[in-house]
Amino acid sequence: MTIFHKLVSRFLISPEKKNEIGFCTDLDDILRDDGKVTLKIDGNKITLDLSNLHERRYAACLSTSLRYPQYDIDNLLMAKFVRKGDRILDGGANIGLTALHFLHFGASFVECVEALPWLAERIREIDDIRISVTEAALSKRSDGFVDIAISKTHNQGSTYDSSVIAKFSHIFGDDIKFLTTPTITIDSLTSGPFDIWKLDVEGAEIDVVNGALQSLKDCPPRVIFTEFWDERVHKFASVVSASHPVAYRAGITKDNYQLELLDMKTFEKNSEVFFPISPTYVFLREDCKEI
Structure with missing residues (x-):
């Protein structure tokens, strides 16, 4: 040991x-x-x-x-929503840990999109044929480039969104370092369609769904997991409303450590009963709204 x-x-x-x-x-x-x-x-x-x-x-x-509520929320959501054989889009895949959990809960394939080369390499080191790695930033167009601000305090939080940089300035420091990286859209990913999208893209969520409009129309996933720290969640909900009209805020209850899904307003009114975690949202197709 x-x-x-x-x-x-x-x-x-x-x-x-x-x-x-x-x-x-x-x-x-x-x-x-x-x-x-x-x-x-x-x-x-x-x-x-x-x-x-x-x-x-x-x-x-x-x-x-x-x-660890911040970590456990993902596993609780996967346990509830992942079905055997699911194909997963893991946007902002970091080191590949979430991808491994998706496989654990029954997924057959995970497309990991990760913009930072050193993190993408760590995913490749897992060396599982069920995990594919695309080294790019999900955005509203392919074949472009964005400058990503690199987090200095840990390997999470890197972003090209100026509002995220301002909100979490302490993780970027006064002398912000940027990395230019290619962009890609969900619509252009050849490994799709996917049953679940997990979008942890640090402020780029609106761009990402605007680069997925064809997929949302032709082959929408059953479920979308994402995080928002501001009111842009309502704009996101509006963009995906035609395909995913059902929206929930997810939390872990303090009294019995259980996953609970509530509409956004109800969650806000009862937020004190949940452990503090990144604001996590679940968007469902109409035919999958029974939870």
């Missing part, structure tokens, strides 16, 4: 409460913050960089039964 695993196991369960399940964030001060750890998900290996706080937390969750 590695030092990392020993450390997590030691602090997982308190002697007084044998059945208590803790939160991985409770271990932030004691988890290793350097080196790497390689873990398995259904036989696939993924290497996590412990210098990144969120990857340390992922490692803790994968190694134990610790809870």
Whole structure:
């Protein structure tokens, strides 16, 4: 057993409460913050960089039964909506961890679109034929280029959206570094159509769906998962309303740690009963609205 695993196991369960399940964030001060750890998900290996706080937390969750709402929300949504054999579009795929979870829940194929070369390479290192990697930024047109601001504090949050840069300026620093990367549309992806779209594209969501209008018309996915930090969620909902008229805000309840889907207004009125996570939304086709 590695030092990392020993450390997590030691602090997982308190002697007084044998059945208590803790939160991985409770271990932030004691988890290793350097080196790497390689873990398995259904036989696939993924290497996590412990210098990144969120990857340390992922490692803790994968190694134990610790809870992490920001991480668990994706798995709860997958458990509910993924069907065996589904083809998935993972937009903003990061290191490929989400792709592995999609496969775990029954997906047969995941198209990972990731703009940053060093993250795309980490996905390729997983080396599973069910995972394809497209190294580009999802946007409203193909064969173009965008300048992506690179997050300096961790490997998440990089964006070409100016409002996101302004809102989360602390992760970019005063001297913002940019990377020019090619763009691609959902409509132009030859591996489609897809049953589920997961769009974690840091402010580019409106551009992305405007580059997917033909797909939304001809072969709309059953479900779209996405995040929004501002009122643009309403514009997104308007763009996809013809194909996906049903919209929910997703959360994990504090009392029993269960996934709950509510309409946006109801969620806002009851937000105190949910764990704080990135605002997560689910858009469904009319024929899939029964949840």
